[in-house]
Amino acid sequence: xxxxxxxxxxxxxxxxxxxxxxxxxxxxxxxxxxxxxxxxxxxxxxxxxxxxxxxxxxxxxxxxxxxxxxxxxxxxxxxxxxxxxxxxxxxxxxxxxxxxxxxxxxxxxxxxxxxxxxxxxxxxxxxxxxxxxxxxxxxxxxxxxxxxxxxxxxxxxxxxxxxxxxxxxxxxxxxxxxxxxxxxxxxxxxxxxxxxxxxxxxxxxxxxxxxxxxxxxxxxxxxxxxxxxxxxxxxxxxxxxxxxxxxxxxxxxxxxxxxxxxxxxxxxxxxxxxxxxxxxxxxxxxxxxxxxxxxxxxxxxxxxxxxxxxxxxxxxxxxxxxxxxxxxxxxxxxxxxxxxxxxxxxxxxxxxxxxxxxxxxxxxxxxxxxxxxxxxxxxxxxxxxxxxxxxxxxxxxxxxxxxxxxxxxxxxxxxxxxxxxxxxxxxxxxxxxxxxxxxxxxxxxxxxxxxxxxxxxxxxxxxxxxxxxxxxxxxxxxxxxxxxxxxxxxxxxxxxxxxxxxxxxxxxxxxxxxxxxxxxxxxxxxxxxxxxxxxxxxxxxxxxxxxxxxxxxxxxxxxxxxxxxxxxxxxxxxxxxxxxxxxxxxxxxxxxxxxxxxxxxxxxxxxxxxxxxxxxxxxxxxxxxxxxxxxxxxxxxxxxxxxxxxxxxxxxxxxxxxxxxxxxxxxxxxxxxxxxxxxxxxxxxxxxxxxxxxxxxxxxxxxxxxxxxxxxxxxxxxxxxxxxxxxxxxxxxxxxxxxxx
Numbered sequence: 239x240x241x242x243x244x245x246x247x248x249x250x251x252x253x254x255x256x257x258x259x260x261x262x263x264x265x266x267x268x269x270x271x272x273x274x275x276x277x278x279x280x281x282x283x284x285x286x287x288x289x290x291x292x293x294x295x296x297x298x299x300x301x302x303x304x305x306x307x308x309x310x311x312x313x314x315x316x317x318x319x320x321x322x323x324x325x326x327x328x329x330x331x332x333x334x335x336x337x338x339x340x341x342x343x344x345x346x347x348x349x350x351x352x353x354x355x356x357x358x359x360x361x362x363x364x365x366x367x368x369x370x371x372x373x374x375x376x377x378x379x380x381x382x383x384x385x386x387x388x389x390x391x392x393x394x395x396x397x398x399x400x401x402x403x404x405x406x407x408x409x410x411x412x413x414x415x416x417x418x419x420x421x422x423x424x425x426x427x428x429x430x431x432x433x434x435x436x437x438x439x440x441x442x443x444x445x446x447x448x449x450x451x452x453x454x455x456x457x458x459x460x461x462x463x464x465x466x467x468x469x470x471x472x473x474x475x476x477x478x479x480x481x482x483x484x485x486x487x488x489x490x491x492x493x494x495x496x497x498x499x500x501x502x503x504x505x506x507x508x509x510x511x512x513x514x515x516x517x518x519x520x521x522x523x524x525x526x527x528x529x530x531x532x533x534x535x536x537x538x539x540x541x542x543x544x545x546x547x548x549x550x551x552x553x554x555x556x557x558x559x560x561x562x563x564x565x566x567x568x569x570x571x572x573x574x575x576x577x578x579x580x581x582x583x584x585x586x587x588x589x590x591x592x593x594x595x596x597x598x599x600x601x602x603x604x605x606x607x608x609x610x611x612x613x614x615x616x617x618x619x620x621x622x623x624x625x626x627x628x629x630x631x632x633x634x635x636x637x638x639x640x641x642x643x644x645x646x647x648x649x650x651x652x653x654x655x656x657x658x659x660x661x662x663x664x665x666x667x668x669x670x671x672x673x674x675x676x677x678x679x680x681x682x683x684x685x686x687x688x689x690x691x692x693x694x695x696x697x698x699x700x701x702x703x704x705x706x707x708x709x710x711x712x713x714x715x716x717x718x719x720x721x722x723x724x725x726x727x728x729x730x731x732x733x734x735x736x737x738x739x740x741x742x743x744x745x746x747x748x749x750x751x752x753x754x755x756x757x758x759x760x761x762x763x764x765x766x767x768x769x770x771x772x773x774x775x776x777x778x779x780x781x782x783x784x785x786x787x788x789x790x791x792x793x794x795x796x797x798x799x800x801x802x803x804x805x806x807x808x809x810x811x812x813x814x815x816x817x818x819x820x821x822x823x824x825x826x827x828x829x830x831x832x833x834x835x836x837x838x839x840x841x842x843x844x845x846x847x848x849x850x851x852x853x854x855x856x857x858x859x860x861x862x863x864x865x866x867x868x869x870x871x872x873x874x875x876x877x878x879x880x881x882x883x884x885x886x887x888x889x890x891x892x893x894x895x896x897x898x899x900x901x902x903x904x905x906x907x908x909x910x911x912x913x914x915x916x917x918x919x920x921x922x923x924x925x926x927x928x929x930x931x932x933x934x935x936x937x938x939x940x941x942x943x944x945x946x947x948x949x950x951x952x953x954x955x956x957x958x959x960x961x962x963x964x965x966x967x968x969x970x971x972x973x974x975x976x977x978x979x
Contacts, residue, residue, distance in 0.1 A: 253580035258547045266510025266518075269501065269545055269554035270357055274512035278351035280319045285312055291350040299468040301521055304478035309528030311345035318346030327358040330367035330564075333765030337370050344564040349520035352564065356516075356557040361590060364556045369594035370763045371563035373533075373756035374744035375770045379638035380407040380570060380598045381605040383425055384612040385684035388417035390695070391655050391670050392687050394428035395678040398654035399647050400605035401432025403623070404639040406746040407458065407570075409602050411441040411612050418442055419702040420695060422455035423712065427661070428654040430727035435747030437494065437731075437740070441613070444484060451493045453702075454709025454732050457740075458494035460535045460570060460601070464525050465499070466518025469509035482529035489530075492735030494745060496533040496568060497526045501551075501558055502541025515545055519558045527565045532743040534562055535601045537572020537591070540614070546577050546587070556590040563596070568744035568756070570601035576608065576615035584617050585629075592629070592637045595770065597744040599637055610683045630780050636772050641783035651679045653724075660719035661712065667698040789957045793830050801828045801841055803978035810861040810971040813881030818859045819851045819928050820885040822876025823974070825864050825965035827890045831958065834892030835913045835951055841978055846918050847886060848979045850925020856882070856932050858925070860974035864967040867959060870904050873897035875971055882932035886924060891958045892916050896928045907931055908939050913955075914948045 241249070248254070263272040281289035287306040288295045298306070326343060329335040344352070356364065381400040385392050397408055410425045412418050422440040429436040437457040440450055450456055462484055465471050471478070481497065488495040499522035501515035510518065519536065526534045538545045538555045545551045555572065562569045571591040578584050592599050603626075604611045604619035611619065618626060623639070630637050655678040659670040668691055677687050701707070709732050717725035730751050734740055740747065745755035763769030772780075800806075813820065821844065828840045848858040861879060863872045873887025877899035884907075888894045892913035895906045908927060910916060923940055930937040 251580075253578070253583060255579040256547075256583070257543075261549060263514075264512055266505035266512055266515065267548065268514045269548040269551045270353065270514045270516040270557065272512065272514035272517065275353065275514050275517045276350045278319065278323070278348055278354050280315050280348055282312060282316060287312060287315070291348050300477055301466070301468055301471070301525060305349070305521070305524045305528055307528070308530075309524045310348065314342060314346030315348075316346070318343045319348065319351055323351065323354040324358050326355045327363070330355070330359070330371070330560075331363050333370075336764065337761060340371065340564065341566050344566075349517060349524055352520045352523075352561050353514070353517050356560055359557070361553050361556055364553070364560050365590055365594040368556070368560050368563060368591075368596065369769070370761070371560060372594070372596055372761050373563065373566060373568050374597050374746075374754065375759045375761045375763075376754055377595045377636045377638040377770065378406040378598050378746050379404065379600055380409060380602040381405040381600075382574065382602045382611055382613050382616060383408050383410050383428070383605055385606060385610045386413055386612060387684040387687065387690070388413050388421055388692070388695070389678075389684055389687050389690060390417075390420040390424040391658050391674050391678045392681055392684055393421055393424035394431075394654040394658045395651035395681070396606050397425045397428025397438075398432040398650040399642075401429045401436040402642050402646060402650050403605070404433075405603070405605065406436060406638065407598065407602070408436055408438045408605075409441055409460070409613075410438070413612050414692070414696065415442065415446070416696045417692075417699055418446065418450060419453075419455060419699045422450050423661070423702075424658060426455055426709075426728065426731075427657050427712070427716075427724065430724055430731065431654040431657065432650050434727040434730070434749050435751045437747065448484075448487060448491075449703070451488065452491055453707070454735070456493070457731060457735065458496075459488055460496045460498055462495060463498045463503075464522050464529075465504055465507070466513075466521040467504050467509045467511050469511075470504050470507045473507065473509070478525050478529060481525075485529055485531050489741055492738050492741070494741055495531060496535055496570060497522075497529065497531050498535040498539060499523065499526070500536045500539035500541050500545075500572065501554055502538055502545040506541055506544060514554075515548070516554045516557055520561055523558070523561050523565055523567070526562075527567060531567070532741065532745070533568025533570065533597065535570040535572075536562055537569075537601075538575070539572050540575055542572065542575040542577040542587075546583075552587050552590065555587065559591060559596055566743065566756075568598075569596045570598040571596040573600040573617045574602050574604075574613065576617055588617055589629075593633070593635055595636070607683050624784075627780070627784060631784065634772060634777070636770070636776065636780070640779045641781075643783045648679055655679060657716060657719075657721050657724055660721065661715055662698075664715045664719060665698070665707075668694040787953065787957070789961050792954065792958055793961055799829070801832055803841065803976060804828050805975045805977070806862070807973040807975050810879050810973040812879050813859060815857065815881040817855075817932070818857045818881040819925075819932050820859050820861055820876040820880035821847055822861050822863055822872050822879075822885050822887045822971070824867055824869075824872055824889045824962055825862070825967070826962045827862065827888070830961065830965065831890035834890070834916070835954055835958065836892070836916075838892065838917065840890070842918060843888070843892065843921050844976055845979055846921035847888075847925040848976075850922040850927075851929045854926055854929030854933065856929040858979065860976050861971045862974055863971050864965075864969040865971075867962040867966060869893055869895055870906075873906065874899075874901075874903040877901075879971060880932075884928055884932040886928050889913075889959075890962055891955060894921070894924055896924065896931065898931065910940070910942075912943065912945065912948045914951045915943050915945055
């Protein structure tokens with residue numbers, strides 16, 4: 239069947255390339271509300287849960303057993319479970335019900351009851367609840383810092399820039415696992431150059447990741463994965479107990495950690511048991527809570543392309559973040575997986591976390607181009623900083639990042655690269671040349687870097703892992719190399735491992751290494767004017783270095799003299815020559831404003847208008863109207879002074895009209911309102927048509943172009959017009975002599 243042209247355009251839209259699917263509950267292809275999900279229930283005898291969500295104790299799998307033994311608050315369970323799910327949902331969005339009260343209620347809810355509560359909420363209500371329920375009051379963000387070549391010089395420079403832009407956490411991984419120690423060290427050094435107190439991790443196989451952490455090269459971990467069915471957990475030779483043991487191993491060594499989970503993982507592995515993605519994630523979240531971790535990375539994560547293919551899939555993703563907050567856990571909310579060809583869909587997903595705020599809005603934002611992201615492409619990468627900053631500014635919402643100047647970026651990237659150079663030199667590692675340092679300062683991606691001998695870098699990394707070399711050795715080397723402040727920052731981070739204060743829920747550091755967590759910065763949102771409020775200093779920081787314009791950017795800074803070749807010759811008198819066409823200009827024309835809105839010089843505009851008039855055998859005459867900036871008034875005044883009764887009115891920005899004296903001011907022969915579209919050719923054609931009208935002809939009106947991009951000139955138009963209006967004087971039109979025509 240032949241399609242309409244609009245249909246053909248629709249079929250080419252990026253969003254039509256996304257793959258979406260019908261629900262299939264039998265295999266778990268359903269985001270929430272599967273008919274196979276259990277109904278909420280609980281039964282307690284002698285202080286023990288003997289039935290949960292339709293299962294008796296002898297039917298519990300090991301996830302159920304773990305949750306009922308270490309998770310659900312038995313003293314609250316019967317009271318909480320007796321509450322109607324819709325009533326709890328209303329409490330979540332009611333500013334008169336406190337977060338603490340809701341944490342107490344949620345502590346007694348089973349996985350199925352949690353899901354039943356959030357299933358009653360639409361996405362706006364989920365966001366409202368998230369604003370209240372997140373653990374830490376102040377927002378934060380996390381970034382990926384990776385590159386395909388595992389280049390440690392570039393990684394250090396990229397980490398410095400990411401920290402400078404405001405990320406509180408930085409995460410890396412490897413293309414070649416044996417490069418991990420150098421990547422971790424580069425991330426640590428770069429982060430502390432960018433901003434003291436940024437915490438870092440290197441995502442690896444769990445035992446290797448823990449060993450690198452024990453050496454002091456990283457300060458947190460989040461790749462300890464849990465799943466919502468026993469079959470998937472067993473498939474990885476794991477149990478809730480083994481995962482909890484690993485979590486305690488990190489904590490015992492002063493390393494912050496959180497589990498990872500997310501909707502869709504179980505169905506991807508073929509063991510969803512016919513349950514909805516959100517129900518299985520609710521089991522994961524309870525497992526995290528029961529395991530003693532301070533938080534989780536969730537929001538579908540790698541499974542997002544699958545969960546987002548389902549009806550209500552993105553709603554389910556936002557709901558899983560809320561479930562985590564309801565249990566008092568830190569939420570590092572996804573947004574780290576590129577899932578759609580559509581920018582609109584990608585932004586809609588991000589905004590559900592960015593607007594209400596989660597503990598870490600992304601986990602993580604690709605601070606490098608996605609082509610270098612060895613975690614796979616993220617929703618946002620370094621090319622999207624400007625978009626992210628603009629959303630913050632447009633909505634006055636703190637997404638925990640801020641613009642920085644080019645000079646700041648260059649200085650911090652150079653310092654980080656040079657610090658790596660000094661470390662490698664002192665340790666007799668493969669040389670980092672001055673050429674590599676300079677390339678890292680300005681590089682966009684890893685292919686912009688000189689090639690390194692990766693085999694030799696791997697030997698250095700192997701030496702690090704097999705020797706006693708640790709974070710304190712790095713501190714000593716950097717201090718001796720003259721990087722005292724950087725060495726002090728790294729040493730302070732290592733001291734924090736001993737203090738352990740940043741193991742609290744949702745803990746980050748400020749630039750003075752003060753811990754900011756749910757303990758000392760608890761979210762107390764209770765409606766307007768409460769909770770986190772953007773300070774004046776932070777608001778100013780969020781707006782800096784964004785290229786905002788003012789009138790001064792467009793106005794000639796010289797005195798008010800005319801362009802060379804234009805002279806005022808006294809009051810303009812009515813013309814008597816029927817061959818003349820008046821060109822009437824606005825108050826700023828040729829003086830304070832000397833170019834059109836698209837930077838076409840006014841002398842060229844006048845020259846082309848006059849040339850068009852002369853080509854038709856008529857004569858141009860120039861006047862200036864001081865009494866108004868309104869184009870209709872200017873052109874009407876010009877036509878009354880014109881011997882032919884025809885005038886061309888023109889504002890400084892280039893908006894033009896052809897007018898006839900017997901027409902009312904707002905009527906005209908031809909109007910040219912979209913000044914950004916007009917060039918030399920246009921103005922010459924306007925002059926020709928005006929001359930034809932003056933000769934009594936009826937010329938073909940010039941074609942009117944419509945270009946939606948002209949709307950982007952609205953701010954500039956406003957600034958220019960306001961300035962022009964400010965130049966109005968109570969003076970009658972004056973004659974102009976134009977000598978360059």
